[in-house]
Every structure is written in structure tokens, then in C-alpha cells.
Amino acid sequence: MHTVDAHGAAIPVIGFGTWRLTGEGCARAVAEALTAGYRHIDGAAGYGNERWVGEGIRASGVPRDEIFITTKVRPDDLDDPDFQRSVDRSVADLGIDQVDLVLIHWPSKTLPTATCMASLNKARARGVARHIGLSNFTIALLREAWAATDAPLVTNQCEYHPYLRQDRLIAACREWGMAFTAFSPLGRTRVLEDPVIAEIASRRGKTPAQVVLRWDIQQPAVVTIPKSADPTRIRANIDIFDFALSNDEMAAISHLGARHRHRVADGATAPEWDE
Numbered sequence: 001m002h003t004v005d006a007h008g009a010a011i012p013v014i015g016f017g018t019w020r021l022t023g024e025g026c027a028r029a030v031a032e033a034l035t036a037g038y039r040h041i042d043g044a045a046g047y048g049n050e051r052w053v054g055e056g057i058r059a060s061g062v063p064r065d066e067i068f069i070t071t072k073v074r075p076d077d078l079d080d081p082d083f084q085r086s087v088d089r090s091v092a093d094l095g096i097d098q099v100d101l102v103l104i105h106w107p108s109k110t111l112p113t114a115t116c117m118a119s120l121n122k123a124r125a126r127g128v129a130r131h132i133g134l135s136n137f138t139i140a141l142l143r144e145a146w147a148a149t150d151a152p153l154v155t156n157q158c159e160y161h162p163y164l165r166q167d168r169l170i171a172a173c174r175e176w177g178m179a180f181t182a183f184s185p186l187g188r189t190r191v192l193e194d195p196v197i198a199e200i201a202s203r204r205g206k207t208p209a210q211v212v213l214r215w216d217i218q219q220p221a222v223v224t225i226p227k228s229a230d231p232t233r234i235r236a237n238i239d240i241f242d243f244a245l246s247n248d249e250m251a252a253i254s255h256l257g258a259r260h261r262h263r264v265a266d267g268a269t270a271p272e273w274d275e
């Protein structure tokens with residue numbers, strides 16, 4: 001599996017998103033994804049399904065050390081001892097000893113960044129997380145986080161798809177040597193009807209989702225984590241390593257964000273976004 005290498009973390013360029021998967025269906029989807037070749041699972045304490053994610057991992061028969069497993073800690077749990085309790089519970093629910101990556105799910109609206117970074121670093125120092133990182137951090141918040149961390153921050157996971165440009169944020173992550181993990185990479189299906197994407201897909205004999213996911217991973221430092229509960233779509237979404245988009249095709253897809261601005265993950269937990 002191709003990886004983005006960031007501060008010693010080798011992050012598979014495509015991961016499997018697990019938000020909104022529940023119960024046996026979640027376990028089945030995770031097992032299906034691992035059988036199809038995914039080696040990176042994106043989860044979170046807040047998804048309430050890590051027990052089922054763990055079931056799916058075990059059912060797949062894929063060895064633990066071949067899988068890159070991410071969890072996240074909710075904004076309400078960023079102070080200690082809540083932070084450590086959250087990570088310990090995720091690890092126990094997943095049925096493993098250590099996650100590969102723990103992220104702050106959303107920046108805190110109440111705690112100083114330094115407090116949150118102390119909790120995050122402690123999880124790594126205790127050995128329950130191999131690597132640490134962030135999610136939904138703006139450039140200003142990234143700067144604060146880097147000033148307060150002992151260990152390197154390996155990724156910033158944020159919404160990114162053809163209808164939401166993130167040029168400045170991605171450039172900033174690259175400068176810090178971080179990966180940029182694209183969540184909701186399909187814009188929760190919104191981008192799949194786009195005529196420009198549909199035209200490229202039909203010319204290439206690929207699906208619109210495959211074109212969008214290929215566009216992600218052809219960008220330096222970008223990792224993508226699509227979610228699907230459907231076995232056919234789970235398999236199709238990772239079948240993106242047998243073609244390459246031309247520079248013109250990459251530019252045409254990137255340009256869509258100049259006309260559309262569609263953010264799917266927003267609301268009370270969100271910081272003041274960069275744009």
C-alpha cells in the first residue's frame with residue numbers, strides 16, 4: 001500500500017471511514033474493507049462503534065501490525081484524566097494494545113491549546129498511541145499546537161473534496177511535514193454528480209468516486225478516507241491504483257472549488273475556518 005510518510009508515521013494513502021456504521025453492519029463493512037485491501041481504518045470515540053470496528057478487524061484475519069488504526073478524542077474529553085480515559089476505552093473497545101494514531105477530533109472552544117497538547121502528548125508517552133495528530137485545526141490553531149507539542153503532529157484531518165478548496169491549509173501542513181487527511185472526500189456524494197467529474201470518469205472507464213479519490217491521492221501529502229457500507233462500493237473505492245489523472249484533469253477537478261463552496265461538516269463545534 002502506498003503511504004504518506006510524516007515524522008516517522010507511514011500512513012496508507014487510502015483509509016476506510018467508519019462514521020455512521022453501527023453494530024454487525026459496521027463489523028461486516030470493516031472486514032470487507034480489510035479483505036478488499038484497505039490497511040488504514042479511521043475511527044473515533046465519538047462514533048460509538050469501536051467495539052464493532054474491532055470485531056471487523058478480527059473477523060478479517062488481517063494481522064494487527066498490517067493495519068494503521070486511528071481514533072479521535074471528543075472536545076469534551078480533552079483535559080486529563082478524561083483524555084487518557086477516552087483513549088484507553090477506544091483501545092479496549094478495539095481489542096488492541098495501542099492505536100497507531102490519536103487525534104484531537106475538534107479544537108477546544110474552552111481549554112487552552114497547551115492543555116490539550118499536554119493530554120495528547122501524554123497518550124503517546126504512555127504508549128497507547130504510536131503517533132499523535134489533529135483534526136479540524138485551522139492554520140492559526142496549528143501554529144499554537146506546534147508551539148506546545150513535544151512529539152511531532154503527523155496529520156491534520158479536515159474536510160476536503162472538489163467542492164471545498166483547502167489550498168492554504170494543505171500548503172501549511174506540508175510546510176510542517178504533516179500529512180493532510182481528507183475527510184468526507186466524496187462530499188457525502190454531493191460531488192459525484194458533477195459533470196466535469198462524470199466526463200473524466202466516463203473517458204477513463206472509472207466511477208466518479210474513483211476519479212475523486214484518485215485526485216486526492218495524486219496530491220502530495222494527501223490521504224483520503226471514504227466511507228461506504230456497501231461491499232461493491234467499498235471495493236470500488238480502493239480500486240484506484242491502475243490509472244493516473246493527467247495534469248489537465250487534476251487542474252479541472254481542483255478548479256471546481258472556485259465555483260462551489262460546500263462544507264458538509266460545520267456547526268457549533270467548528271472553529272473560525274481559514275477561508
Ligand SMILES: NC(=O)c1ccc[n+]([C@@H]2O[C@H](COP(=O)([O-])OP(=O)(O)OC[C@H]3O[C@@H](n4cnc5c(N)ncnc54)[C@H](OP(=O)(O)O)[C@@H]3O)[C@@H](O)[C@H]2O)c1
Pocket residue numbers: 016017018019020042043105135136157158182183184185186187188189192207209210225226227228229230233234236237265
Ligand atoms: N474528523 C472529522 O471531524 C470527520 C468528520 C466527518 C467524517 N470523518 C471521517 O471521514 C469519513 C468519510 O466521510 P463521510 O462519511 O462524512 O463522507 P464521504 O466518505 O464523503 O461519503 C460517504 C457517503 O458516500 C456514499 N458512497 C461511498 N462510496 C460511494 C460510491 N462509490 N458511489 C456512490 N456513493 C458512495 C456512502 O454511502 P454508502 O455507505 O451507502 O455507500 C455515504 O453516503 C467518515 O466515515 C469518518 O471516518 C471525520
